[in-house]
Amino acid sequence: MADIPSAAQPGITPPVIDVHSPVAEHAVEIATARKDILRIATAGSVDDGKSTLIGRLLYDSKAIFEDQYEAVERASKGDYVDLALLTDGLRAEREQGITIDVAYRYFSTPRRTFILADTPGHVQYTRNMVTGASTADLAIVLVDARKGMLEQSRRHAFLASLLRVPHLVVAVNKMDLVGWSEEIFEAIRDEFSAFASKLNVPDLTVVPISALHGDNVVSHSTNTPWYEGTTLLHHLEHVHVASDRNLVDPRFPVQYVIRPQSDAHHDYRGYAGTVASGVLRPGDEVQVLPSGLTTTIAGIDGPRGPVDEAFPPMSVTIRLDDDVDVSRGDLICRPANAPTATQDIDALVCWMADEPLRPRQRIAIKHTTRTVRAVVKELTYRLDVNTLHRDSEAGELGLNDIGRVRLRATQPLFVDDYMRNRATGRFILIDEATNATVGAGMLTPAS
Amino acid sequence: MTTPDYRLSQLETLEAESIHVIREVVAELERPVLLFSGGKDSIVMLELARKAFAPARIPFPVMHVDTGLNFPDVLEFRDKRVAELGVQLIVASVPDAIAAGTVKEEPNGSRNRIQTPVLLDAVEEHGFTALFGGARRDEDKARAKERLFSFRDEFGQWDPKNQRP
Ligand SMILES: Nc1nc2c(ncn2[C@@H]2O[C@H](COP(=O)(O)OP(=O)(O)O)[C@@H](O)[C@H]2O)c(=O)[nH]1
Numbered sequence: 343m344a345d346i347p348s349a350a351q352p353g354i355t356p357p358v359i360d361v362h363s364p365v366a367e368h369a370v371e372i373a374t375a376r377k378d379i380l381r382i383a384t385a386g387s388v389d390d391g392k393s394t395l396i397g398r399l400l401y402d403s404k405a406i407f408e409d410q411y412e413a414v415e416r417a418s419k420g421d422y423v424d425l426a427l428l429t430d431g432l433r434a435e436r437e438q439g440i441t442i443d444v445a446y447r448y449f450s451t452p453r454r455t456f457i458l459a460d461t462p463g464h465v466q467y468t469r470n471m472v473t474g475a476s477t478a479d480l481a482i483v484l485v486d487a488r489k490g491m492l493e494q495s496r497r498h499a500f501l502a503s504l505l506r507v508p509h510l511v512v513a514v515n516k517m518d519l520v521g522w523s524e525e526i527f528e529a530i531r532d533e534f535s536a537f538a539s540k541l542n543v544p545d546l547t548v549v550p551i552s553a554l555h556g557d558n559v560v561s562h563s564t565n566t567p568w569y570e571g572t573t574l575l576h577h578l579e580h581v582h583v584a585s586d587r588n589l590v591d592p593r594f595p596v597q598y599v600i601r602p603q604s605d606a607h608h609d610y611r612g613y614a615g616t617v618a619s620g621v622l623r624p625g626d627e628v629q630v631l632p633s634g635l636t637t638t639i640a641g642i643d644g645p646r647g648p649v650d651e652a653f654p655p656m657s658v659t660i661r662l663d664d665d666v667d668v669s670r671g672d673l674i675c676r677p678a679n680a681p682t683a684t685q686d687i688d689a690l691v692c693w694m695a696d697e698p699l700r701p702r703q704r705i706a707i708k709h710t711t712r713t714v715r716a717v718v719k720e721l722t723y724r725l726d727v728n729t730l731h732r733d734s735e736a737g738e739l740g741l742n743d744i745g746r747v748r749l750r751a752t753q754p755l756f757v758d759d760y761m762r763n764r765a766t767g768r769f770i771l772i773d774e775a776t777n778a779t780v781g782a783g784m785l786t787p788a789s
Numbered sequence: 790m791t792t793p794d795y796r797l798s799q800l801e802t803l804e805a806e807s808i809h810v811i812r813e814v815v816a817e818l819e820r821p822v823l824l825f826s827g828g829k830d831s832i833v834m835l836e837l838a839r840k841a842f843a844p845a846r847i848p849f850p851v852m853h854v855d856t857g858l859n860f861p862d863v864l865e866f867r868d869k870r871v872a873e874l875g876v877q878l879i880v881a882s883v884p885d886a887i888a889a890g891t892v893k894e895e896p897n898g899s900r901n902r903i904q905t906p907v908l909l910d911a912v913e914e915h916g917f918t919a920l921f922g923g924a925r926r927d928e929d930k931a932r933a934k935e936r937l938f939s940f941r942d943e944f945g946q947w948d949p950k951n952q953r954p
């Protein structure tokens with residue numbers, strides 16, 4: 343809610359925060375260091391131990407302070423400290439009337455900062471998972487060692503591959519409950535690997551853990567001498583993500599035109615937006631779509647003044663040399679490296695509304711900052727996420743269904759293949775009557 | 790600023806995300822307003838809004854739901870900052886609302902609760918379609934120390950079109 347200071351009461355001095363305390367300095371250091379940020383999406387069925395694992399990571403990485411841990415210790419029933427309370431305690435804030443579909447948490451180690459999107463695991467939350475995973479660098483799928491790979495696990499792995507999450511980790515949890523059995527672990531690992539090989543999973547890692555006791559989460563477990571791989575956190579800290587980002591294809595969707603109309607900045611005209619991919623520099627020759635006009639970048643302004651270069655996910659304002667007509671929804675790219683301009687959209691769509699998607703339906707597509715109207719030409723097939731079967735007879739896409747859809751837009755969109763560029767290869771579908779987001783799409787070539 | 794490895798710090802990332810959201814709201818919604826009391830959270834919000842549109846002025850007004858119980862220094866700062874940035878300040882006054890009888894003073898004298906109807910009335914009166922507010926996840930006592938930097942991660946909430954991938 344609003345930031346409204348509580349009533350000033352005479353005689354009560356507000357708490358003074360010592361900005362030079364070790365805690366504050368540590369905080370500043372973490373917040374300002376240029377470290378890799380790893381976005382993680384977690385998935386797993388209910389009771390697989392997601393909350394416990396997140397609590398364990400937060401606690402072991404010292405994102406949780408002693409007093410909180412002690413509070414959780416006191417609240418825990420039974421022999422062990424219920425780390426899930428650390429996570430689920432946070433959940434209370436969602437119930438205070440704040441609706442977040444995907445809950446984000448932060449933790450940090452000296453090497454990296456982690457942003458964890460806790461996405462619900464159920465079928466009915468597929469759309470939330472799509473939202474959480476569409477920007478993730480890595481997905482953790484939890485599997486209960488006692489139950490092995492379930493349909494849900496398959497679905498999660500499939501969605502991760504569909505969304506091109508570059509790294510997939512399967513955490514085989516509750517190994518303590520299966521006597522740390524190497525056979526059980528290997529059976530799950532092999533089954534998963536076989537399934538993953540049918541998908542487009544570029545990088546799969548399987549780790550045997552006990553979230554509750556901490557085995558192989560942060561430190562190596564003596565209970566699994568047969569396991570030669572790394573711990574989960576070590577993997578999260580070291581997995582190679584630098585090459586996952588697209589720094590090759592400059593794409594700058596114009597979000598807002600800045601024209602001060604004041605005397606001091608009379609001639610200022612800047613195009614504000616967030617760099618979707620690639621690197622842009624003053625002096626670069628650029629092309630503006632849809633007009634196709636070319637010009638050069640006169641300067642780039644960041645939040646703290648002019649910058650030499652802009653790269654994702656920076657929010658900047660670009661000034662151009664020539665007075666070309668540019669508005670919201672236009673795209674700035676390089677003349678020799680432009681996306682495809684097309685009115686025919688062929689994409690995998692995850693449908694998110696109760697009312698199904700049907701051929702001939704009218705809908706709005708929001709792609710980067712550009713919104714256009716479209717009509718559904720065809721539902722090519724509906725995908726069974728569990729069996730990967732394609733049902734080409736399907737007449738509609740229901741809530742949480744995924745299928746291949748052909749759309750015809752009234753105006754061109756400037757798109758890239760989602761495999762190459764996640765930012766310009768995806769879009770959302772909006773119901774024009776209600777303004778609700780009813781679907782998410784990925785532009786992937788039909789295979 | 791040279792960043793040969795093309796990385797941002799966590800704070801810069803959050804800042805970029807916040808600026809993106811603020812611009813998106815302004816581009817998509819008709820009448821946004823930023824809640825600004827002069828307190829620290831709202832100072833952060835106002836600063837982000839300034840950065841989002843610099844060197845132009847912030848293209849929306851700010852509003853303060855004034856409980857009438859604020860430190861004078863804070864109000865002075867509020868007025869000064871608003872004047873510097875050239876933004877319009879709307880004050881929705883709780884004492885005025887009490888005087889007009891639209892809300893009733895609570896027995897304990899706290900005006901935390903009764904400021905909500907005052908806020909909502911002002912929103913209706915001015916026809917605002919979006920509110921920017923700064924809230925920190927760590928405001929709750931129990932987790933006061935927990936996430937020192939996550940206080941900006943809920944900026945996306947007030948975007949009424951949820952679920953945007
Ligand atoms: N024995 C054992 N129990 C676990 C482990 N991880 C989680 N649990 C327990 O499994 C139950 C469900 O865990 P929770 O984290 O709430 O699962 P979630 O529904 O996926 O968030 C709780 O009682 C946990 O204490 C583990 O590694 N070993």
Ligand SMILES: [Mg+2]
Nearest residue numbers: 389392393394
């Ligand atoms: Mg849970």
